[in-house]
Amino acid sequence: MEYKSIAEIMSNDKIGSHVCIRGWIYRRSVVGGKAFIRVRDSSGVIQVVVDSARLGEALVDELKDIGLEASVIACGTVRREERAPGGYELDADFFKIIGYSRDFPIKGGEGIEYLLDNRHLWVRSPRFTKIFRIKHTILQAGREYFTRNGWWEVNPPILTASACEGGATLFPVEYFESKAYLSQSAQLYLEALIYVLEKVWSLTPSFRAERSRTRRHLAEYWHLEPEAAWYSMDDMMRVAEELVSHIVTKVLEERRSELVDLGRDIEKLKPAMETPYPRIRYDEAIEILQKKGVNVKWGDDLGADEERILTMEFEKPFFVTHFPRQIKSFYMKVDPSNPNVVLGFDLLAPEGYGEIIGGGEREDRYDVLYQKIIEQGLNPEDYKWYLDLRKYGSVPHSGFGLGVERVTMWITGLDHIRDTLPFPRFRGRIYP
Numbered sequence: 001m002e003y004k005s006i007a008e009i010m011s012n013d014k015i016g017s018h019v020c021i022r023g024w025i026y027r028r029s030v031v032g033g034k035a036f037i038r039v040r041d042s043s044g045v046i047q048v049v050v051d052s053a054r055l056g057e058a059l060v061d062e063l064k065d066i067g068l069e070a071s072v073i074a075c076g077t078v079r080r081e082e083r084a085p086g087g088y089e090l091d092a093d094f095f096k097i098i099g100y101s102r103d104f105p106i107k108g109g110e111g112i113e114y115l116l117d118n119r120h121l122w123v124r125s126p127r128f129t130k131i132f133r134i135k136h137t138i139l140q141a142g143r144e145y146f147t148r149n150g151w152w153e154v155n156p157p158i159l160t161a162s163a164c165e166g167g168a169t170l171f172p173v174e175y176f177e178s179k180a181y182l183s184q185s186a187q188l189y190l191e192a193l194i195y196v197l198e199k200v201w202s203l204t205p206s207f208r209a210e211r212s213r214t215r216r217h218l219a220e221y222w223h224l225e226p227e228a229a230w231y232s233m234d235d236m237m238r239v240a241e242e243l244v245s246h247i248v249t250k251v252l253e254e255r256r257s258e259l260v261d262l263g264r265d266i267e268k269l270k271p272a273m274e275t276p277y278p279r280i281r282y283d284e285a286i287e288i289l290q291k292k293g294v295n296v297k298w299g300d301d302l303g304a305d306e307e308r309i310l311t312m313e314f315e316k317p318f319f320v321t322h323f324p325r326q327i328k329s330f331y332m333k334v335d336p337s338n339p340n341v342v343l344g345f346d347l348l349a350p351e352g353y354g355e356i357i358g359g360g361e362r363e364d365r366y367d368v369l370y371q372k373i374i375e376q377g378l379n380p381e382d383y384k385w386y387l388d389l390r391k392y393g394s395v396p397h398s399g400f401g402l403g404v405e406r407v408t409m410w411i412t413g414l415d416h417i418r419d420t421l422p423f424p425r426f427r428g429r430i431y432p
């Protein structure tokens with residue numbers, strides 16, 4: 001028996017053809033001797049009509065109370081039906097229950113904690129099918145961009161010995177007789193690999209022990225990070241905007257129907273297809289915020305609220321550059337023309353989404369980096385290997401980290417980052 005996907009058969013050129021599908025019962029009702037069974041698979045939902053006059057009363061009676069998510073096979077003739085989801089239905093001449101389902105625990109209207117406790121079943125919702133298909137394309141676009149432009153994919157370690165982004169968000173793990181930490185970022189190792197392949201990138205899980213639960217922070221997220229020898233901050237900002245533009249273009253080409261089904265306003269994504277993106281310095285960002293009456297002063301970090309207000313000034317992603325040195329990580333290169341700021345950049349997504357990328361130029365001089373490690377209260381011993389990279393043929397280099405879930409949240413228009421991956425991890429949530 002040959003099976004078609006539901007998306008394949010829901011088209012005018014399939015009207016009148018005889019096909020077989022398989023999937024799970026998403027909704028069901030019985031009216032006047034007919035069962036209307038909405039079957040879902042990974043491509044969509046179709047209504048299957050089981051007529052007792054054709055397939056017998058016993059089957060229709062059984063379908064009256066069949067459990068949601070029972071797995072089924074159905075064969076029949078495709079026909080137009082405006083009242084059915086997607087405008088098509090399958091007039092069944094064969095219908096078989098494969099796997100029964102009793103009392104599927106998600107019936108609609110449950111609270112968020114209950115749904116998260118049943119995430120292993122909640123993920124079956126067609127809404128997640130659409131989100132995860134979009135995320136698939138985002139990841140595919142990222143890999144495609146780097147491969148096409150001569151970047152080499154590498155595999156940095158996830159078990160590490162020291163912090164990259166500050167000790168406050170480290171997850172310690174037992175490592176044989178000693179202690180290790182789950183990686184916050186692949187960056188430091190990518191900086192070793194640029195001396196091997198010059199332009200490298202990795203997709204790794206990054207871990208942040210974020211104490212507070214917010215709509216845009218996870219404890220485990222997927223991190224797309226390039227690093228390149230000889231690249232300046234400006235060079236790397238061009239890579240960042242080309243990458244994001246390619247991602248948005250590919251999603252709009254290949255996942256438009258999923259975006260529409262999620263209620264996303266496609267028009268709001270189109271400006272991000274065009275580069276270059278606007279660039280403002282941190283100084284200008286502070287001025288904009290102060291003019292809007294925000295209580296912020298030079299030297300303050302930009303939090304979610306400040307970023308949200310800034311994003312209302314732009315219709316596409318925009319860069320904020322040249323942050324105060326004291327609010328950025330030890331590895332950031334100080335601006336030669338202004339020792340108070342570093343050559344760092346963030347890329348902020350519009351519509352209130354804020355930071356999706358953080359990056360910059362790295363300090364490539366041994367003595368200066370050593371002092372910055374001391375300045376930030378870190379132990380140079382913990383960074384001995386990292387400092388070594390500045391002893392043997394050090395070169396100017398830059399990189400950034402793109403938060404895949406942050407980008408997915410923005411592109412899909414979601415209001416919480418937890419729905420951008422199947423099993424979200426944040427404080428208080430490790431099950432299932």
Ligand SMILES: NC(=O)C[C@H]([NH3+])C(=O)NS(=O)(=O)OC[C@H]1O[C@@H](n2cnc3c(N)ncnc32)[C@H](O)[C@@H]1O
Nearest residue numbers: 185187208217218221225356357358400401403406
């Ligand atoms: N290779 C690099 O230069 C990356 C650099 N070491 C780094 O980790 N920068 S970052 O802390 O801003 O994180 C980078 C991005 O990673 C995302 N990010 C950062 N933290 C999170 C959390 N907690 N949850 C979800 N996403 C997160 C967000 O998009 C940030 O812009």
Ligand SMILES: [Mg+2]
Nearest residue numbers: 346355357358
């Ligand atoms: Mg950042």
